[in-house]
Amino acid sequence: MAGLTAGHPVRGARGLTNRLRTGDWLFTALTGAAALVMVGVIVAIFYSLTHEAWPSIRDNGAGFVWGTTWDPAKETFGVWPFIFGTLVTSLFALVFATVIAVLVALFLVEVAPGWISRPVSYLVELLAAIPSVVYGLWGVFVMGVFIRDHFGPVVTDVLGWIPFFDGTPLITGLFSGCMILTIMILPTVMAVSRDVIAAVPRSQREGIVALGATRWEGIRLAVLPYARSGIMGAAILGLARAVGETLAVTLVIGNSVKIPDNIFAPAYTMASVIANQFNEATGIHRAALIEVALILLVMTFVINVVARLLVWRVTKGQRAVVQE
Amino acid sequence: MTARPAAFGAHGPEALYRRRKLVNHAMTAAMVVAVVIALLPLFFILFYLLKNGLSGLSLDLITEDPNHPGRSGGGVRNAIVGSSIMVGLAVAIGVPVAIGTGIFLSEYGQNRAGAMIRFVIEVMAGIPSITIGLFVYSVVVATQKHFSGFAGGLALAVILVPIVARITEEMLLLVPRSLREASYALGAPRWRTVIRIVLPTAMPGIITGVMLGLSRIAGEAAPLLFTSLGNQFYSTDINSAMDSLPTRIFTYATGPYDYWHDQAWAMSLILVGIILVISLAVRALFGSRVTVRQ
Numbered sequence: 001m002a003g004l005t006a007g008h009p010v011r012g013a014r015g016l017t018n019r020l021r022t023g024d025w026l027f028t029a030l031t032g033a034a035a036l037v038m039v040g041v042i043v044a045i046f047y048s049l050t051h052e053a054w055p056s057i058r059d060n061g062a063g064f065v066w067g068t069t070w071d072p073a074k075e076t077f078g079v080w081p082f083i084f085g086t087l088v089t090s091l092f093a094l095v096f097a098t099v100i101a102v103l104v105a106l107f108l109v110e111v112a113p114g115w116i117s118r119p120v121s122y123l124v125e126l127l128a129a130i131p132s133v134v135y136g137l138w139g140v141f142v143m144g145v146f147i148r149d150h151f152g153p154v155v156t157d158v159l160g161w162i163p164f165f166d167g168t169p170l171i172t173g174l175f176s177g178c179m180i181l182t183i184m185i186l187p188t189v190m191a192v193s194r195d196v197i198a199a200v201p202r203s204q205r206e207g208i209v210a211l212g213a214t215r216w217e218g219i220r221l222a223v224l225p226y227a228r229s230g231i232m233g234a235a236i237l238g239l240a241r242a243v244g245e246t247l248a249v250t251l252v253i254g255n256s257v258k259i260p261d262n263i264f265a266p267a268y269t270m271a272s273v274i275a276n277q278f279n280e281a282t283g284i285h286r287a288a289l290i291e292v293a294l295i296l297l298v299m300t301f302v303i304n305v306v307a308r309l310l311v312w313r314v315t316k317g318q319r320a321v322v323q324e
Numbered sequence: 325m326t327a328r329p330a331a332f333g334a335h336g337p338e339a340l341y342r343r344r345k346l347v348n349h350a351m352t353a354a355m356v357v358a359v360v361i362a363l364l365p366l367f368f369i370l371f372y373l374l375k376n377g378l379s380g381l382s383l384d385l386i387t388e389d390p391n392h393p394g395r396s397g398g399g400v401r402n403a404i405v406g407s408s409i410m411v412g413l414a415v416a417i418g419v420p421v422a423i424g425t426g427i428f429l430s431e432y433g434q435n436r437a438g439a440m441i442r443f444v445i446e447v448m449a450g451i452p453s454i455t456i457g458l459f460v461y462s463v464v465v466a467t468q469k470h471f472s473g474f475a476g477g478l479a480l481a482v483i484l485v486p487i488v489a490r491i492t493e494e495m496l497l498l499v500p501r502s503l504r505e506a507s508y509a510l511g512a513p514r515w516r517t518v519i520r521i522v523l524p525t526a527m528p529g530i531i532t533g534v535m536l537g538l539s540r541i542a543g544e545a546a547p548l549l550f551t552s553l554g555n556q557f558y559s560t561d562i563n564s565a566m567d568s569l570p571t572r573i574f575t576y577a578t579g580p581y582d583y584w585h586d587q588a589w590a591m592s593l594i595l596v597g598i599i600l601v602i603s604l605a606v607r608a609l610f611g612s613r614v615t616v617r618q
Contacts, residue, residue: 023513023516026515032432035424035425037485038421038486039444041482041485048459054464055371058399103354104359116363120363124366126365126366126603129596129603131596132545132575133543134369134373136540136577137577137589138368186362186365216348238350243452244450244455245452246455247574248547265544271452290458291457291580304447304450305447308443309396
C-alpha cells in the first residue's frame with residue numbers, strides 16, 4: 001500500500017488523467033482542424049473566384065448574363081449563348097435520363113429477381129466509373145458518327161415539324177451534347193431512384209395488391225407516389241452533374257459562340273467555353289471566363305442544396321414511418 | 325343470358341380485366357426496354373475501347389515519350405508517369421485531411437457542427453471539377469506564375485477529400501459499439517480507442533474508399549487543364565508543367581493526326597482498364613456496401 005502510493009501519488013494519478021484529457025483535447029482539435037479545412041476550402045473557392053472575376057463583374061455588369069454576343073477581340077462579353085447551351089443539354093438529359101432511369105430502377109426493385117437485378121444494377125453503375133474524357137472520345141468517333149448517319153435523320157423525320165428539330169445532323173453539336181449527358185447522368189439518377197424505391201415500405205405494396213391491383217397499378221398508385229420526392233431529388237442530383245460536366249461535352253458540342261438555331265447546330269456550354277478558351281485568354285477575357293465559372297458554381301450550388309433538401313426530407317420521413 | 329350490369333360499361337368485366345393486364349404487360353415490357361437502352365452505351369463504349377484500343381497497345385506506348393507532332397510512333401510514358409505522380413500527390417495531401425474529417429464526423433459529429441461539415445462535404449462533392457481547376461489556378465498557378473504538377477495534385481486532392489471523408493465516416497460508424505466499450509472499460513481514453521481499436525477495425529473499408537476516390541481522380545482532366553497544363557516531354561519535377569493521361573487523351577482526341585486518335589483510344593483503354601479493375605476488386609471485397617451512397 002505504501003509502495004503503491006509512493007509510485008502513484010495522488011498528484012501523479014491526477015497528472016495521468018490530465019495527460020489523457022489533454023490527449024483527447026488534442027485529438028479533437030486535430031480532427032476538427034481537418035474538418036475545418038473543408039470549410040476553409042469552400043469559402044476560399046467562392047472568395048478567390050469572385051476576386052479574380054471582379055474586373056469583369058465591374059465592367060460588364062448585369063448585361064453579362066443576358067448579352068448574346070461573345071467576342072473577346074472586341075471585349076464584348078455576353079454569356080447567354082453558353083447558359084442557353086448548358087440549360088438545353090442539361091434539361092434534355094434530365095428528362096430522358098430520368099424516364100429511363102426510373103423505369104430501370106422499377107425493374108430492378110419491383111420485377112427482377114436478385115440474380116438479375118444485382119448484376120444489371122452494377123453494370124449500369126459502371127457507366128459512372130468511365131472518365132469524362134473517354135466519353136468525349138467515344139462521343140466524337142462513335143456516337144457522333146452514328147447520330148449524323150443514322151439516328152439524326154430519324155429524329156428529323158419524326159420530329160422535324162417542331163421548329164427547333166429541323167436541322168442537318170452533324171457529328172458534333174447541341175444534340176450530341178444532349179445524348180452524351182443523358183448517358184452520363186443515367187447511373188446517378190438510377191442509383192438514387194433505386195435506393196428510394198427500395199425504401200418504400202412493403203406494407204404499401206401489400207395493401208394495394210390485396211385490393212386486387214396488377215403490378216403496374218401497384219407501382220403507379222402506391223410505390224411512385226411514395227417515392228416521388230426522392231426521385232425528384234435523384235433527378236436534380238443528375239442535373240447538377242450534367243451542368244458541371246466538362247470534357248465530354250467540350251468534345252462533342254461543336255464549340256460555337258452563336259446561339260444554335262436548331263438542335264443539331266454546334267453550340268457551347270459554360271463549362272466547355274472555359275475549358276477551351278481559358279489558357280489562351282488574358283486580361284478582361286480571363287476575368288470574364290472566371291465569372292462564367294462563378295455563375296456555374298452558384299448554379300450547381302443551388303441545385304445541389306435543393307436536391308439534398310429533397311432527399312433529406314424523404315429520409316427523415318422514412319425514419320418516422322419506421323418508428324411507427 | 326341477361327344484360328351485363330351497367331357498372332362495367334359496354335365491354336364488360338372481362339374486357340376491363342384484359343385491358344388492365346395489357347397495360348401491366350406493356351409497362352413491364354417498357355421497363356425491360358429501358359434496361360436494354362441503359363446497358364447499350366456501356367456495351368458500345370467497352371466494345372469500341374477494345375476494338376480501337378487493343379491495336380494501339382504496345383510496349384512503345386508505355387516506354388517512350390511522344391514524338392514531334394505529326395511523326396507517328398512514340399508513346400505516352402510522360403503521361404503515365406505524370407498521372408501517377410499527381411494522383412500520388414493528391415492521395416498524400418488529401419487522405420490525411422479526409423480521414424481526419426471522417427474521424428471528427430463519426431466521433432464528435434453528432435451535433436450541429438457535424439451537420440454543417442457534412443453539408444459542406446456534400447456541397448464540395450457537387451462542385452464542378454473545372455471550377456476546382458480554376459480555383460487552384462488562381463491560388464497557386466497565378467501567384468507562382470507557372471503551371472506545376474503540384475498544382476495539379478492539389479486540384480485532384482480537393483476532389484478526393486469529400487469522397488474519402490464520407491466513406492471514412494460511414495466505415496467508422498460501422499465498427500461495433502462493443503469494441504469501443506471494451507476499450508473504455510480497460511481505461512483507454514477516447515483518442516487511444518479511436519487510433520488503436522476503431523481505425524484498425526475500419527481500415528479495410530477506408531482503404532477501399534481511398535481506392536474508389538483514386539479511380540475517380542485518375543480519370544479527371546478538367547481540373548488539370550489549368551494547373552498541370554500537360555507537357556510534351558518527360559518530367560518528374562512537380563514544380564513544372566506535367567503531363568497526364570486524361571489531358572493527353574483530350575489533346576490527341578481533338579488533334580488532326582490518325583495516330584493520335586489511335587493512341588488516344590489505347591490510353592483510354594488503359595485508363596478504363598485500371599478503373600474497372602479497382603472497381604471490380606472493391607466490389608468483390610466489399611459487396612455493394614461501399615457504393616450504395618453515391
